[in-house]
Amino acid sequence: MVLSGVGRMRLVLRNGVASAAALLASGCVQLPVGGPNHYVIDREASEAIVENRRAVALEYVLLDINKPVLDNLVEVGPESFFRTFGVGKGTAPELRLGVGDVITISIFESSGEGLFAPTETTTNRPGNYITLPPQTIDFKGNISVPFAGEVRAGGRAISQVQRDIEQRLSKRAVEPQVVIALQEQNATDVAIFGDAASASFKQKIKPGGERILDIVAKAGLKHPGYETFVTLQRGNKRATVFFPRLINSSNENVFVKPGDIIYLYRQQQTFIALGALGNVTQTQELTGRFPFESERLSLTEAVARAGGLLDTRANPSQVFLYRIEYREVLERLGMNLGAFPPDQNLIPTIYRANYRDPSMFFASDQFPMRHKDIIYVANADAVEVEKFLGYARLITSTVAGVSVDALVTRDSIRALGN
Numbered sequence: 001m002v003l004s005g006v007g008r009m010r011l012v013l014r015n016g017v018a019s020a021a022a023l024l025a026s027g028c029v030q031l032p033v034g035g036p037n038h039y040v041i042d043r044e045a046s047e048a049i050v051e052n053r054r055a056v057a058l059e060y061v062l063l064d065i066n067k068p069v070l071d072n073l074v075e076v077g078p079e080s081f082f083r084t085f086g087v088g089k090g091t092a093p094e095l096r097l098g099v100g101d102v103i104t105i106s107i108f109e110s111s112g113e114g115l116f117a118p119t120e121t122t123t124n125r126p127g128n129y130i131t132l133p134p135q136t137i138d139f140k141g142n143i144s145v146p147f148a149g150e151v152r153a154g155g156r157a158i159s160q161v162q163r164d165i166e167q168r169l170s171k172r173a174v175e176p177q178v179v180i181a182l183q184e185q186n187a188t189d190v191a192i193f194g195d196a197a198s199a200s201f202k203q204k205i206k207p208g209g210e211r212i213l214d215i216v217a218k219a220g221l222k223h224p225g226y227e228t229f230v231t232l233q234r235g236n237k238r239a240t241v242f243f244p245r246l247i248n249s250s251n252e253n254v255f256v257k258p259g260d261i262i263y264l265y266r267q268q269q270t271f272i273a274l275g276a277l278g279n280v281t282q283t284q285e286l287t288g289r290f291p292f293e294s295e296r297l298s299l300t301e302a303v304a305r306a307g308g309l310l311d312t313r314a315n316p317s318q319v320f321l322y323r324i325e326y327r328e329v330l331e332r333l334g335m336n337l338g339a340f341p342p343d344q345n346l347i348p349t350i351y352r353a354n355y356r357d358p359s360m361f362f363a364s365d366q367f368p369m370r371h372k373d374i375i376y377v378a379n380a381d382a383v384e385v386e387k388f389l390g391y392a393r394l395i396t397s398t399v400a401g402v403s404v405d406a407l408v409t410r411d412s413i414r415a416l417g418n
Contacts, residue, residue: 058348059339059340059348060347060348060349060350061325061330061335061337061347061348061349061350062349062350062352063333063335063349063350063351063352064351064352064354065299065351065352065353065354065360065363065364065367066363067363068333069333069351069367070363070366070367072329072332072333073329073367073368074326074329079239079240079241080239080241080251080252081212081232081239081241081246081252081253081254082249082251082252082254083239084232084237084238084239085232085234085237085239085254086254092208092209092210092255093209093255093257094157094159095157095158095188095205095207095209095258096154096155096156096157096258097137097153097154097155097156097157097158097161097182097187098137098141098154098155098186098187098188098258099137099138099139099141099154099186099187100136100137100186100187101136101137101153101182101184101185101186101187101188102134102135102136102137102182102183102184102186103134103135103137103143103153103180103181103182103183104131104132104133104134104135104180104181104183105131105132105135105143105145105165105178105179105180106129106130106131106132106178106179106180106181107129107130107131107132107165107169107173107176107177107178108127108128108129108176108177108178108179109127109128109129109173109174109175109176109177110127110174110175111127111128111174111175113128113174114128114173114174114176115147115169115172115173115174115176116128116129116130116173132145132146134183137153137154137187140154141153141154141155142154143161145165145168145169147168147169147172147173148165148168148169149168151164151165151168152164154187158180158182161180162178162179162180163178165178166178182207185204185205187258188204188205188258189202189203189204189205189258189259190202190203190204190205190210190215190256190257190258190259190260190261190262191260191261191262192215192216192219192261192262192263192264193261193262193263193264194262194263194264194265195221195222195223195228195264195265195266196216196219196220196221196222196264197219197220197221197222198218198219198220201219203215203218203219205256205257205258209255210255210256211253211254211255211256212230212232212246212253212254212255212256212262213246213247213253214256215256215262216230216246216262216264219262219264221243221264222264222266223266225243225244225247225295226243226244226269226292226294226295226296227266227267227268227269228242228243228264228265228266228267229241229242229243229264229265229266229267230242230243230246230262230263230264231262231263231264231265232254232256232260232261232262233260233261233262233263234257234259234260234261235259244295244296267371268291268292269291269292269297269369269370269371270289270290270291270292270371270372271289271290271292271297271302271369271371271372271373271374271375272288272289272290272372272373272374272375273288273290273302273303273305273306273374273375274374274375274376274377275314275375275376275377275378275379276309276310276313276314276315276377276378276379276380276383277303277306277307277308277309277310277314277375277377278306278307278308278310290302290305290306292369292371296368297368297369298364298365298366298367298368298369299321299353299364299365299367299368299369299375300361300364300365300367301365301369302369302373302375303319303364303375303377306375309355309377310377312383313379313380313383314377314378314379314380315377315378315379315380315381316354316355316356317354317355317356318352318354318377318378319352319353319354319355319375319376319377319378320350320351320352320353320375320376320377320378321350321351321352321353321367321373321374321375321376322348322349322350322373322374322375322376323349323350323351323370323373323374324346324347324348324349324372325346325347325348325349326345326346326347327340327344327345327346327347328345330347330349351367353367
């Protein structure tokens with residue numbers, strides 16, 4: 001059977017594709033790569049603990065961004081000075097005496113012939129008083145009062161110590177009244193350190209009380225407020241609040257107490273953008289790590305900062321935001337969290353934005369970004385098909401080119417021989 005030129009070409013292409021496929025399958029063809037193939041890594045391992053490739057590495061929940069989601073989100077986190085320590089509004093807490101404080105005690109009696117009357121007193125004297133020498137509250141928290149013995153002062157309010165001394169003297173003194181004056185404060189310090197403009201120091205609390213912003217203002221900020229976090233530790237309790245929240249919410253500006261520790265630290269807030277992002281005006285796609293550079297950043301602004309959706313690749317209905325979300329937020333949204341342990345307070349969560357919906361631009365502008373959020377924009381389905389067709393065209397064109405070259409070379413040699 002004699003084949004025409006077209007027939008011969010088809011036969012050559014068919015045989016060429018089959019040969020190329022056989023070579024690829026046999027491993028005879030070595031394509032350029034940046035490292036070992038993942039099949040080789042799996043096969044050559046001496047021992048491996050691997051997951052089912054169809055199983056997820058971590059359980060997670062998926063939510064579409066809508067109004068209920070926006071209404072229940074918290075911008076930074078549920079930690080709160082007010083909920084942890086209270087005393088956000090109202091009067092300052094009464095200061096208590098402590099070890100090292102120096103006090104003076106004055107004792108008044110209604111009669112001139114009382115317990116503390118001087119030897120030269122006269123019977124017609126209407127009353128009497130005595131001021132004891134200043135004394136320091138000892139390491140046990142005690143002071144010493146004549147005819148009353150050791151009195152507990154540390155950890156108590158001045159008014160409590162006064163009443164205690166009066167009660168102890170009531171059987172010997174004439175209607176005693178006690179007045180205690182704080183001469184030197186040494187136990188009402190608040191320590192502040194970290195990224196403050198001034199060096200770490202201790203600040204004494206004024207008798208009228210001071211709030212946490214009063215202390216921070218004296219220390220100053222070394223870095224922008226939108227990159228600063230404030231931690232307050234009181235005994236075995238602690239909470240951390242974003243500095244702008246401390247400014248904007250009066251409840252969070254709580255009164256400090258003696259022994260409090262305030263720690264300022266900088267945390268530059270960033271997010272990661274991956275997938276079909278960027279636009280035609282850029283020389284390359286914009287993916288990677290981006291700083292907030294402001295107090296608040298919305299999802300809309302974050303997508304824009306990463307170059308926007310890539311027009312030739314992106315599926316606008318499949319824009320995902322990965323976040324470790326607080327359990328209480330998801331519970332408020334009615335999410336069933338039975339797949340997670342009851343004590344797991346942080347839940348892997350994916351939020352999805354559908355930008356085919358025109359209103360999503362308004363919604364995502366109200367969606368606050370958080371530190372370490374990840375934005376991923378999926379490819380459109382047509383892009384995956386185009387990828388496959390592109391690879392197919394590349395293989396067939398390469399094989400066809402080699403086959404045609406071989407055919408032309410053979411015919412040329414025959415022609416020369418003739």
